[in-house]
Amino acid sequence: MTRPLPRLAALAALAALAALATGPARGAEPTFLVVAHPAVAVAELPRAQLSRLFLKKDTQWPDGSTVRPVEPLDPGVREAFARQVHQRSAAAITAYWNALIFAGRELPPLEKASDADVLAYVRATPGAIGYVSAGADTAGARIVAVGRTP
């Protein structure tokens, strides 16, 4: 007769584990904004495609022009972008780039010291795409929504 309680406890433990595995709540506000050069004719990009652009697996826009990704140095924004877009830690992304750099395969996206520097590059460079902290002044750049589809 004492069986239901352990079963309940096991279910609760499983639920807790599942919650830990899925990470932050899906409805949480993003801590970054994706910005692109005004001439980039894209209003929304699926998460997986955005990941491929920043991992340089796709290097051309649909019109054939070159994608020029740029990233801020801010570790907090990079971690948030890595977790939400690449679905990996920023450390794992660094390890990914180490392997490509030293194989002579590819170089990582350009890095800029501040949000303002990222935005200045994005505004001035055709094909550029970057991300900045959510509070940055993005005037003059196109905001690109991250699609909810994978």
Next chain:
Amino acid sequence: MRRLALLAAVSIATAVPAARAADLNDGLLSIHGDGAWSYQRSSHGNGYLEATPIGNYDTASFNLLVAVRPSPGITFNAYLEFDPDHVGLEWMFVEWRVSDRLRLRAGRIKQPIGNSGELQYAGTTRPFYELATSIYGPANIVATSFLGAGATGAFTAASGWTLAYDAYAGALKLSELETYRALEVPAPPRLADPVTVDRQQVREILGGRLSLTSPFDLTLRLSGYGGRLRKDEVRQVTFLVGGLSAQYQLGRLKLDAELFVSDEVGIERALGTALTAAWSFDDHWQLAARLEGHQTWVANITGGSPLLRHREGALGLNYWFTPALVVKGSLHRISGNHFAFPGDATAQGLVTTPPAGQTTLFILGVQFAF
């Protein structure tokens, strides 16, 4: 003393995030580098890798990667190597990116083979200080680079699967340790010379690699090459290499398995295999284990000998300050004398006075990249 060591460790850990690559003129010129230093000590009078029985401190190396992109589709790459013995150009090539599916390369290019053929100098990309000797050492299987031209590219499906290919042609230099030469019948010349790493050029090579990567971080690779190997002034033989490789990452577990065969047709065959597993407890501590083996069969040597054999088991413990700075310690147990033997031994001496069949190796080192 302990406080000083701790202070040094903290200084390194806090300094590293600032050690970034240099990008000049919005990526026109990029400079990266990697370096390593280790203390390596072996036992039973045998040397192995850079290890000596009295302990070797003289292992520091530094490599500088310079990439210039005069236009979005063109890249010039050079990789300069500095170590205690020499300064050299490890690779240098020009790449024309036609599209993500076709990139053309020419020059001296890292050999695309196996899981780690292109990453032999980048210590921060692996759990052990050195790659498996049975495949990436002087084992007559993998070169560091080839001279010639090649094509590479990747096809990514919307489902997340990626198929990447490499195709190349030209020439390459292989490293080999012929510790077993005095066993050959009839006896070859120069048996009284010290045993050192021989380099032999394979010419007219054609090679390739196919890599299939799944969305769940499993990569399977099929790679190989073939060409003509000049044995001496008159003899040329066909030389073939082929192998299968797999890499898998599941959370904190990383697995790496490889099997390669090489064939100097009619003269010598070799098989090399390695299995590596690494478990990260957190972002810093990592435990690693590796089993590897290499066996050589030579046409004019009958019977087995420890000089034809290499077996190795290794356990490692690493502390990653960041993904770009790691301290690695490992203990290796080696059976066989193909690669582990006294440093000043001659081929004849290894037969008349056989070295100890078992060797223990200890490595403590640091590797970094920027």
